[in-house]
Amino acid sequence: MARTRSGSAWAWRWRRNPLRRRSDVVEAWIVLAAWLVALVGGLLAGLVTADTVMRDLERQRAERxxxxxxxxxxxxxxxxxxxxxxxxxxxxxxxxxxxxxxxxxxxxxxxxxxxxxxxxxxxxxxxxxxxxPLSAGEAGFRAVWTGMLVATGTAGTVFGGAQLARAGLERRRLRQWDDEWARVDTRRGGKTG
Structure with missing residues (x-):
């Protein structure tokens, strides 16, 4: 029985391959960038938001x-x-x-x-x-949850944008495949070779 290399199947867009198209490489970069931006951007947005909320609630506790x-x-x-x-x-x-x-x-x-x-x-x-004003525990809880919501929203927005870009690439690939098929389909009068 032949063994397949399923562990490296996820990286097929990065390897040299005669079937790999330029849009496959672009899509791979989009996915990689989306993951990086979602992780780093979401984390930073969440931390900044949590810090801002916590400082605002501490200011309220000090002023009221x-x-x-x-x-x-x-x-x-x-x-x-x-x-x-x-x-x-x-x-x-x-x-x-x-x-x-x-x-x-x-x-x-x-x-x-x-x-x-x-x-x-x-x-x-x-x-x-x-x-x-909220107690220190309540303020911490609110700051953490607000930060988590912002981090999740940021990551979701980035992933949504990446999916839109990937959908555009897929539409482009389908048009290219349709054009290529129309060119080589002999049943419709196309020429082979």
């Missing part, structure tokens, strides 16, 4: 401060939008920033809270209400 706030009105009762919301309702509040300035605004609280109730409100550097 909890302040004591007082409800200036009674919070309304529960709404019927509980399935699409977190169940909290908007209410007017008043707070004093560390520099002594008194501010008013609106924030979300549990339904039915009485006027005058003290709550903790998170504010940004300008004293405006802001969301509570």
């Amino acid at each position: 401060r909890p302040v004591a706030a007082v409800l200036t009105g009674r919070a309304p009762g529960p709404t019927s939008a509980r399935s699409t919301d977190d169940g909290r309702v908007w209410v007017a509040v008043r707070w004093t920033t560390p520099d002594g300035a008194v501010h008013t605004g609106r924030t979300k609280v549990r339904p039915g809270m009485a006027s005058g109730t003290r709550i903790t409100l998170w504010t940004d550097r300008q004293g405006r209400p802001a969301s509570k």
